Amino acid sequence: MGLLVGLLAGFGLLLVWQSVGPGPRPRRRSALARPSWRARTADMIAAAGVEAVTPMGLLAACSGAGVVSGLALLGLSGSLVLAAAFAMIATYTPVGILRQRARGRRAELRELWPEVTDNLASAVRAGLSLPESLGQVGIRGPEPLRRAFVLFAEDYRATGRFGDSLDALKERLADPVGDRICESLRMAREVGGTDLGRLLRTLSGFLREEARTRAELEARQSWTVNAARLAVAAPWILLLMFSLRPEAVAAYDSPAGLVVVAVGAGICVLAYRLMIRLGRLPEEERVLR
Numbered sequence: 001m002g003l004l005v006g007l008l009a010g011f012g013l014l015l016v017w018q019s020v021g022p023g024p025r026p027r028r029r030s031a032l033a034r035p036s037w038r039a040r041t042a043d044m045i046a047a048a049g050v051e052a053v054t055p056m057g058l059l060a061a062c063s064g065a066g067v068v069s070g071l072a073l074l075g076l077s078g079s080l081v082l083a084a085a086f087a088m089i090a091t092y093t094p095v096g097i098l099r100q101r102a103r104g105r106r107a108e109l110r111e112l113w114p115e116v117t118d119n120l121a122s123a124v125r126a127g128l129s130l131p132e133s134l135g136q137v138g139i140r141g142p143e144p145l146r147r148a149f150v151l152f153a154e155d156y157r158a159t160g161r162f163g164d165s166l167d168a169l170k171e172r173l174a175d176p177v178g179d180r181i182c183e184s185l186r187m188a189r190e191v192g193g194t195d196l197g198r199l200l201r202t203l204s205g206f207l208r209e210e211a212r213t214r215a216e217l218e219a220r221q222s223w224t225v226n227a228a229r230l231a232v233a234a235p236w237i238l239l240l241m242f243s244l245r246p247e248a249v250a251a252y253d254s255p256a257g258l259v260v261v262a263v264g265a266g267i268c269v270l271a272y273r274l275m276i277r278l279g280r281l282p283e284e285e286r287v288l289r
Helices: 002-020 037-047 055-077 080-125 130-140 143-159 162-173 176-191 196-242 246-252 255-279
Strands: none
Touching: 037 055, 037 080, 037 162, 055 080, 080 130, 080 143, 080 176, 080 196, 080 246, 080 255, 130 143, 130 162, 130 176, 143 162, 162 176, 176 196, 196 246, 196 255, 246 255
C-alpha cells in the first residue's frame, strides 16, 4: 500500500512539474533554409494554378515524356545519340510548361491584386469582419481569384479557425503579394486597431504603381527573352529535321557526333541561362510563407 501511494505521489509531482516547467521548444524552419525539392515543386504547381498534379505526378510525367519521345525518335531515326538528346529535351518540357504558366499567372495576378485590396478595404469600411471580407472576394472579386477565396470561406465555416484557413489560402494562391495581404490581415486580427482600411488602401496604391512599372520594364526586356528562346530552339529544330536523313544520322551516331551533340547541348543550356538571367527581371520570393 505504501509503495502504491509513493508511486502515485511521484506521478503527481511529475505532472505538476511538466505543467509549470519549460515546455519543448517548437521546431521552426530558418528563414534562410532552402525549401526541399518537393516544397519548391509544389509551390510551382500551385503558382501555375494546377490543382490535380502532385510533385511525384510531375516527376512521372517528365519521365514518361522522355521515354516516349526517346523511343519514338529511336524508331524513326535509329540513332541512339539523337534519341537520348531529344529524350532529355522532352523530359524537361512539362517543367518548362509549368514554369511558363506560373510566370503568366503571376503576371496576371499582379494586375488583379489592387482590386482585391480595394474590395477588402471596402468590406472592412462597411463593418464586415475579416473572414466575411475575405469571403466577399470570392463573390465580388476578380474571376481568376474567386475560387481560392470561396474555398477559404468554406474552410472557415467548417473549422472556425481563421489562422489555419488563412494558411490554406496562402498555399492555394502561392503568390508573394497574396502572402503579404494574408499576413497583414492576420496581424490586424491578432493585434487589432483601426488602421487596416488605410493600410489596405496604401498597399493598393503601391501594388498599382509596381505593376505599372514592371509592365513597362517587361515590355522592353521581352525581346531579349524571345531572342534567347529562338536562338536555343533553332539548332535543335534543324537537328530534328536532319534526323530524317540517313547520312546525317550516320554522322551523328558516332563518337564524334556524340561529342558535337553533348557540347552543343551544354553551350545551349549555358547561353540560355545566361541570357535569361541578364534579360529577365528578378521575381519576388515568398518570404512570408
